[in-house]
Amino acid sequence: MDVILFLIFAVIAVVCAINVVVQTHPISSAISLVGVMGSLAVLYLLLGAEFIAAAQVIVYAGAIMVLFVFVIMLLNAGAESKRGRSLMAQLLGAPLLVALLGLLAYFVQRLYPRSASVHFGGFTHGTPLDIGRALFTTYLLPFEVTSILILIAIVGAIVLARKEMD
Amino acid sequence: MTAVPISWFLTLSAVLFVLGVAGFVFRRSVITVFMSIELMLNAVNLSFVTFSYQLKQVNGHLFAFFVMVVAAAEAAVGLAIILTVFKNRATLNIDDVDSMKN
Amino acid sequence: MQLWLIPVLPLAGFLINGLFGRRFSKGTVNAVAIGSVALSFAWVLKTIFALGSLASPYSEHYFTWIRSGILNIGCDFAVDRLTIVMLLVVTGVGAVIHIYSIGYMAHEGGYYRFFAFLNLFMFFMLVLVLASNYLVMFVGWEGVGLCSYLLIGFYFDKKFATDAGNKAFIVNRIGDFGFSLAMFYMVKNFGSLDFATVFQQAQGAPEATLTIIGLLLMLGACGKSAQLPLYVWLPDAMAGPTPVSALIHAATMVTAGVYMTARSWAIYTHAPAAMNAIAIIGVVTAFFAATIGLAQNDIKKVFAYSTVSQLGYMFLGVGCGAFSAGIYHLVTHAFFKALLFLGAGSVIHALSGEQDLRHMGGLRKKIPWTYLTMLCAAVAIAGVPPFSGFFSKDAILVAAHQHAPWMYWLGTLTAGMTAFYVFRAIFLAFFGEYRGDKHAHESPPVMLIPLAILALLSLAGGFLFKVPQFLAPLFPTLEAPEDPALVAISVAAGLMGIALAWMMYVARPGMADSFAASMKGLYTLVYNKYFVDEIYAAAVVNPVVDGSREVLWKDVDVKLIDGAANGVGARARNLGSLLRLMQSGNIRSYATWVLFGSVVLILAMGIVGGLR
Numbered sequence: 001m002d003v004i005l006f007l008i009f010a011v012i013a014v015v016c017a018i019n020v021v022v023q024t025h026p027i028s029s030a031i032s033l034v035g036v037m038g039s040l041a042v043l044y045l046l047l048g049a050e051f052i053a054a055a056q057v058i059v060y061a062g063a064i065m066v067l068f069v070f071v072i073m074l075l076n077a078g079a080e081s082k083r084g085r086s087l088m089a090q091l092l093g094a095p096l097l098v099a100l101l102g103l104l105a106y107f108v109q110r111l112y113p114r115s116a117s118v119h120f121g122g123f124t125h126g127t128p129l130d131i132g133r134a135l136f137t138t139y140l141l142p143f144e145v146t147s148i149l150i151l152i153a154i155v156g157a158i159v160l161a162r163k164e165m166d
Numbered sequence: 167m168t169a170v171p172i173s174w175f176l177t178l179s180a181v182l183f184v185l186g187v188a189g190f191v192f193r194r195s196v197i198t199v200f201m202s203i204e205l206m207l208n209a210v211n212l213s214f215v216t217f218s219y220q221l222k223q224v225n226g227h228l229f230a231f232f233v234m235v236v237a238a239a240e241a242a243v244g245l246a247i248i249l250t251v252f253k254n255r256a257t258l259n260i261d262d263v264d265s266m267k268n
Numbered sequence: 269m270q271l272w273l274i275p276v277l278p279l280a281g282f283l284i285n286g287l288f289g290r291r292f293s294k295g296t297v298n299a300v301a302i303g304s305v306a307l308s309f310a311w312v313l314k315t316i317f318a319l320g321s322l323a324s325p326y327s328e329h330y331f332t333w334i335r336s337g338i339l340n341i342g343c344d345f346a347v348d349r350l351t352i353v354m355l356l357v358v359t360g361v362g363a364v365i366h367i368y369s370i371g372y373m374a375h376e377g378g379y380y381r382f383f384a385f386l387n388l389f390m391f392f393m394l395v396l397v398l399a400s401n402y403l404v405m406f407v408g409w410e411g412v413g414l415c416s417y418l419l420i421g422f423y424f425d426k427k428f429a430t431d432a433g434n435k436a437f438i439v440n441r442i443g444d445f446g447f448s449l450a451m452f453y454m455v456k457n458f459g460s461l462d463f464a465t466v467f468q469q470a471q472g473a474p475e476a477t478l479t480i481i482g483l484l485l486m487l488g489a490c491g492k493s494a495q496l497p498l499y500v501w502l503p504d505a506m507a508g509p510t511p512v513s514a515l516i517h518a519a520t521m522v523t524a525g526v527y528m529t530a531r532s533w534a535i536y537t538h539a540p541a542a543m544n545a546i547a548i549i550g551v552v553t554a555f556f557a558a559t560i561g562l563a564q565n566d567i568k569k570v571f572a573y574s575t576v577s578q579l580g581y582m583f584l585g586v587g588c589g590a591f592s593a594g595i596y597h598l599v600t601h602a603f604f605k606a607l608l609f610l611g612a613g614s615v616i617h618a619l620s621g622e623q624d625l626r627h628m629g630g631l632r633k634k635i636p637w638t639y640l641t642m643l644c645a646a647v648a649i650a651g652v653p654p655f656s657g658f659f660s661k662d663a664i665l666v667a668a669h670q671h672a673p674w675m676y677w678l679g680t681l682t683a684g685m686t687a688f689y690v691f692r693a694i695f696l697a698f699f700g701e702y703r704g705d706k707h708a709h710e711s712p713p714v715m716l717i718p719l720a721i722l723a724l725l726s727l728a729g730g731f732l733f734k735v736p737q738f739l740a741p742l743f744p745t746l747e748a749p750e751d752p753a754l755v756a757i758s759v760a761a762g763l764m765g766i767a768l769a770w771m772m773y774v775a776r777p778g779m780a781d782s783f784a785a786s787m788k789g790l791y792t793l794v795y796n797k798y799f800v801d802e803i804y805a806a807a808v809v810n811p812v813v814d815g816s817r818e819v820l821w822k823d824v825d826v827k828l829i830d831g832a833a834n835g836v837g838a839r840a841r842n843l844g845s846l847l848r849l850m851q852s853g854n855i856r857s858y859a860t861w862v863l864f865g866s867v868v869l870i871l872a873m874g875i876v877g878g879l880r
Contacts, residue, residue: 006170010178017182017205021189026197033201036182040208043175049215052230059234060208064241068201071245077197077258086261086856093191096863097184103870104180108173116220117169123219130224131231139228146235153239160246191859199855260855267853 013039048123182209275394281387289380301383309359346400371715389415420508432504443491450484467534482542493525506568510613519602547587554580558685590667592739597660604648607722611642627704634708644723650687656729687765695773
C-alpha cells in the first residue's frame with residue numbers, strides 16, 4: 001500500500017517537475033510547481049511529517065506560489081524569448097547534470113542498504129507538539145533569527161518594489 | 167513489500183534536485199529560473215525529512231521548517247528584485263542582464 | 269711595546285681631520301696632521317731603542333681575524349731590521365713632506381681633506397710595513413692604492429686628474445690580482461699566510477710551486493711599483509699635488525713592491541727563475557723609462573719616469589740576490605727623489621703653476637735655496653761619489669755584474685742616461701736666460717727647511733746609514749767581489765752624462781734642438797712615450813669598454829635581464845587577460861561553473877570517503 005502510494009505521487013512529482021522545466025510560459029511552470037509541492041506534501045505524510053506536510057501546503061503552495069503568480073501577472077510575462085545564449089551552458093550543461101545525477105544516485109544506493117524502509121506510521125514524532133517543543137527549546141535562537149530575517153525581507157521587498165513618490 | 171526503501175526517497179530527491187538545476191541552467195526567463203530554485207529547495211526538504219525518519223529524530227523536520235521560512239523570505243525579496251530589474255531594463259531574459267561582463 | 273700605536277696615530281689624525289676638519293682653522297688641521305705623524309715617528313724611535321739589536325724579530329698578536337678550516341690568520345705586527353728601515357723611511361720622510369705641504373697647499377682648496385687623506389695613507393703604509401702575514405700586508409697594499417687614487421684625483425673638478433686616479437687604481441688592480449692569486453696558492457700549498465710559516469715551509473717546497481708564487485707576487489709588485497708592463501699609471505699620477513707625488517709616488521707607496529719582494533726572499537732564493545725574471549724586468553724597465561725621460565718637457569714627468577727607472581734598479585738589485593742593496597737604494601732614493609719632487613714643487617710654486625721646462629731658465633739667481641737643494645739631489649741620483657746615490661747604485665751594479673754581465677752594462681748605460689736627464693732638467697730650469705713671463709719668488713721657510721733636511725740626507729746618507737751592514741744578518745750573503753774597475757766605469761758613465769747635459773744645454777743651447785730635428789723619427793717615438801698608452805688603449809681598454817657597452821650592457825643587461833624581469837610581468841598580464849574571459853556576465857555560464865565545481869567536490873568527497 002505504501003509502495004503504491006509512493007510510486008503514484010513520486011511519478012506525479014517528477015512529471016510536474018519536468019513540466020516546470022520544459023514549459024515556455026511561466027504560468028504553466030508555476031501551476032506545475034504547485035503540483036510538485038502537493039505531491040511532496042503527500043510524501044511527507046508518508047514519512048510521518050504531519051506538521052511539515054501542512055506547512056508545505058499552506059506556506060509553499062498557498063503563499064509562495066501565489067506570490068509567484070501575482071508577480072507573473074504584474075509583469076505580464078509572456079512566453080520566453082529565444083534570444084541570448086551561453087556557450088558554457090550549452091556545452092557542459094547536459095553532461096554535468098547527468099554526472100551529478102549519476103553520482104548522487106550511486107552514493108545513495110551504496111549508503112543505504114535495502115533493509116531500511118519507510119512505512120506509514122513508522123515515525124510518530126512529527127506532530128506539532130514535538131515540533132513546537134524542539135523549536136522553542138533547542139532551536140530557539142534560529143527561530144528568533146528567522147523572525148528578524150522575515151522582517152528584513154518584508155522591508156526589503158517593500159523598498160525595492162514600490163513606485164517612486166514624485 | 168509494504169515498506170518503501172529509504173533509498174527510493176533519496177533518489178527521488180536527487181532527481182528533483184537535478185531537474186531544478188537543469189531548469190536553472192537551461193531556461194532564459196528569470197521567473198522560471200526562480201521557480202527552479204524553489205524546486206531545488208523542495209528536493210532538499212524531502213531529503214531532510216527522510217533522514218529525520220531514518221534517524222528517528224525530529225531535527226530534520228526543524229531544518230525543513232527553517233528552509234521553508236528562508237525560501238519564503240528569499241522569494242519575496244527575489245521577486246522584488248526582478249520587478250526592479252524589469253522596471254530598469256524592460257526585459258525578463260537573464261542573458262540580457264550582463265553588465266558584469268569583463 | 270704597543271706597536272699598534274705607530275699606524276693608529278695617523279689613523280686618529282685622519283679621523284679627526286676628516287670628520288671635523290671642515291670647522292678647524294688651518295693651524296688646528298696642521299697640528300693634528302703633523303702631530304700625528306711626528307708622534308708616530310717618535311714612537312718608532314722609542315721602539316728602536318727599546319728593542320735593541322733585534323737579532324730575532326719581535327711580534328705582537330692582537331686578535332684572530334679569520335679562523336676557517338686550516339686557515340688561521342691573525343692581525344699580527346712584527347718588527348725586524350728590515351721593518352725598522354722601512355718604518356724610519358716612511359715616518360721620517362713622511363713627516364718632512366707633511367711639513368712641506370703646509371706651505372705648498374696654503375692657497376689650495378680642500379686643505380683639511382688633503383691632510384686627512386695623507387694621514388690615511390700613512391696609516392695604510394705603516395700597516396703594510398708592520399704586517400707579519402700576507403693578508404694584513406694586502407690590507408695595507410690595497411689601502412695605499414685607495415689613498416693614491418684619492419690623492420691623485422684630489423683636484424676632482426679636473427677631468428685629467430680623475431682620469432689619472434682611475435687609471436692608477438685600475439692598473440694597480442691588475443697587480444693586486446696577481447698578489448691575490450699568489451696568496452691563494454700559498455694557502456693551498458702551505459696552509460698559512462704567516463711569514464714565519466710560509467718561509468719555513470718554502471725551504472722544502474718544490475721549485476715549481478715557489479716559481480709560480482714568485483711570479484705572481486712579481487705581478488703584484490709590477491703593478492704597485494710601476495714596472496713593465498704596468499708602469500703607465502705613474503706618469504699620469506703627476507696630476508696630483510706635488511707633495512703627493514713626492515710621498516706616494518717616490519718615497520713610499522711605489523717602494524712597497526720592492527719591500528714585499530725583499531721580505532719574500534726565502535721564497536725567491538729557492539726559485540731562481542722568478543728572481544731572474546724580476547732582474548730582467550727591473551733592468552729593462554730602468555733602461556726603457558730612462559729613454560723616455562730624456563725627451564720630456566714637463567719637469568714632473570721627467571722625475572716620474574726617473575722614479576720608474578730607479579725602481580727598476582731596486583728590482584734589479586733584489587733580482588740578482590742583493591736584497592740589502594735594493595733596500596739601500598730604496599732608502600737613498602726616498603731621500604733624493606722626494607727632494608727632487610719637493611724642489612720641483614718649489615719651482616712650480618715660485619712660478620705660480622708653470623711646469624714646462626721650456627718656459628723656465630735662469631732661476632738660479634731668483635730662487636737660490638731651491639736651486640742648491642735640487643743640485644744636491646741631482647748629484648746624488650747621478651751616482652757621484654761620495655754621495656748617497658753612489659753607494660747604493662754601486663752595490664746594485666756590482667751584484668748585477670755577478671749575476672749576468674749584460675745587466676751590468678745596460679744598468680751602467682742607464683746610469684749615464686739618468687745623470688743626463690736629471691741635469692738636463694736642472695740646466696734647463698736654473699741656467700741660461702729666463703724664457704717665461706712670470707715673476708719668480710722664493711718659497712717660504714716652511715717649504716725650504718724640509719728641502720734642506722732632505723738635501724743633507726741625500727748628501728750624507730751614505731755615511732750616516734750603513735744599511736747593507738745593518739741588514740746583513742737578515743738576508744743570505746751574496747759573494748760579490750768589489751771590482752774597482754766596475755765602480756770606476758759606472759762613475760765615469762754618470763760624469764759623462766753630466767758633461768753631455770752641460771754641453772747640450774748650457775754651453776751650446778741650440779745643439780739639443782738640432783739633434784732632435786736630425787733624428788726626428790726617433791725623437792717623436794721617445795717623446796710620445798713609445799705610444800704605449802695608445803697601444804694599451806687600442807688593444808685592451810677600448811675593446812673592454814666597447815665590449816662592455818655593446819654586449820654586456822645592451823644585450824645582457826637590457827635584453828636578457830630586463831627582458832626576463834619585464835617578461836614575468838608581461839606573462840602575468842597575459843594570464844590575467846586570459847582569465848578575464850571567464851567573467852562573461854552571463855548568469856547561466858556562472859551557474860554551469862558552480863555545477864561543475866559541485867560535481868567535482870562530490871566526486872572528491874566520495875573518493876576520500878572510500879566509496880570506490
